[in-house]
Amino acid sequence: MQNAGARRQGRHRTDPRFLAWQVLRRVEGGAHADVLLGRALSDADLSPADRALAVRLVYGTLAWQLYLDHLLAGFSHRPLAELDPAILVLLRMALFQICFLDRVPAFAAVDTAVQLAKRHQHGAATGLVNAVLRRAAQGWKGVPLPARERDLAGYLSVRYSHPRWIVEAWLNQFGPEETEQLLLANNEPCPTALRVNRLRTSREHLLQLLQESGASAQAGIYSPDAVIVSGVDPVSHPLHAEGLYSIQGEAAQLVSYLVAPKPDEAILDVCAAPGGKTTHLAELMSNRGRVVAVDSNSRGIDHLRRECHRLGIAIVETHVADARTWAPPTQQSFDRVLLDAPCSGLGTLRQHPEIRWRRTPESVRSLSQLQRELLEQAASWVRPGGLLVYATCTLLRQENEEVVDDFLARRRDFSLIAPGDEIPPFARTLLDERGTFRTSPHRQGLDGFFAVRLRRSTPVGNVAS
Structure with a gap:
């Protein structure tokens, strides 16, 4: 006879709503949705449609959390803060279906939530879930919002x-x-983008292989390495195990093109983990030269090492260290340095919706100070005539322009330069008049990135190589 834990595990594998609810409960406790959901889906036995539903429920519920809570507060006789967190998450998930998923009838969303509630705390909150959701299903469209004109x-x-x-x-x-x-x-779903590993195949061949496997795949618009896919789990796909691609957003891919590494150069990637840009730099160098990757996250560096093995990359040298205090063991300067700085991540809310609820003005101020310290240190490793790229995945000026402008005001030996022919043709539309690289979800359908190229001047009498 199966015990309760085994039955829960079985439901986790075959019921998309139960799977989504369990993921959301753990995210409410501080876990990361993308990592947790990826693990859950890899263990699940779901049809493609049910996998898509589970993903939509998790990301949609997290994205619309504040709006859903505003609605729920009007139909719950108890303050939401007093509800069992698991039940509050269940109410949000059910109401998300009622408000946003046209293919799910309201009565079905209510009924499945009630059935899930019966599995928690011996069904103690079943009546509450039923009552709140039935009232919400009938009246959510009439809940007033703050007055736009006044606030x-x-x-x-x-x-x-x-x-x-x-x-x-x-x-x-x-x-x-x-x-x-x-x-x-x-709040819209984020497309899944792959980056072809040109050490092993071409984009055209990868597209053919993906389409033959039943996936919907098309070339990206801005990055010549990007493939946009759907209808497939890119992590468990055999082509991933063969090292033919990495999973990386199209805007993130373009940062490596801004670095524009050349074969046989020495490149430093500061704050490199989990290594998506590190491996791309090595691929752009045709696996010739030297890429040094530094990060204080040992697990992230371990992941980078595994990725190098999977992708067939042999030129990456890894170091677990705080970049602010790290001392290169041999080479003291590099041709090109990438600082993909720790940031608020507010340009990636489509794929990390929960971080909006975890960031604060205080945390952004702390990040801005850290970014300044890292940029100053990264600059010390750029050889005269070399290039420093500062990049973030946030749209906040406090972490972008203000950090760079402060740096340039203090470091007269660096100047902002625009990309030349290194950047792909379609990506040139993403540069402003100063040559600053910017992307955003509402303009191009890309994650929100910011990047600048900073050239270190050559002392008088020296000629840059």
Whole structure:
């Protein structure tokens, strides 16, 4: 006879709503949704449609959390903060289906939530779940929002489910119309992008192999290495095990093109883990030269080493260290240095929706200070005439322009330069008048990235090689 744990494990493998609920419960406790969901799906026995449903439930519920809580508060007789966290997550997930998934009838969303509630704490909250969701299913469209005319930031915060401080920051940067477009885009599903490993195949051949395996695959627009896929689990696909591709967003791929490494050069990747850009740099160098990768996250560096083995890369040298205090064991300067700086990640909310609820103005201020320290240290490793690329995956000026402008005001030996022919043709539309690289979900359908190229001057009398 099966015990309760075995039955739960079985439901986890075959029931997409139960799987999504379990993932959401752990994310509520601080776990990362993408990692947890990936593990759960790899162990699950779900049809492609059910896998897609589980993904949509997890990411949609997290993205729309503030809006869902605003609605639920009007139908629950108890304050939401007093509810069992597992039950609150279940209510959000069910209401997300009612509000956003047209193919799921409201009565079905209510019924499945009630059935799931029966499996928690001996069904103690079943009545509450049933009552709240039935009231919400009938009346959610009539719940008032903050008045847009009197409190624009408050309205946008609730309507598009972002913390107010983020909305206010973006209103100052982008204005009302563009901010509203950005907020909406952040809540849309993120396409899955692959990066072809040109050491082993071409993009055209990879597209053919993916399509023959039943996947929907098409070439990316901006990166010549990008393939956009759906209808397939890219992690468990045999082509992934063969090292024919990596999973990496298209905007992230373009950062390596901004570095523009050449075969036989010495490259330093600061804050390298988990290594997506490190391996891309090595691929662009045709596996010739030297790429030194430094990061304080030992697990991330271990992952990078495994990726190098999977992809057939032999030129990456790894170091587990804090880049602010690390001393290169041999080479003291590099032709090109990439600082993919730790940041708030607010340009990646489509694939990491939960981080909006974990970042604060205080944490951004701390990150901005860390970015300044790392940029100063990274600059010391650039040879005269060499290149330093500063990149983030955030849209906040405080972590981008302000960090770079402060650095340039202090370091007269560095100057901002625009990319030349190194960057792919379509990607040149992503540069502003200063040559700054910018992408965003609402403009190009890409993650929000920022990057600049900084050239170190050559002392008088020396000629850059």
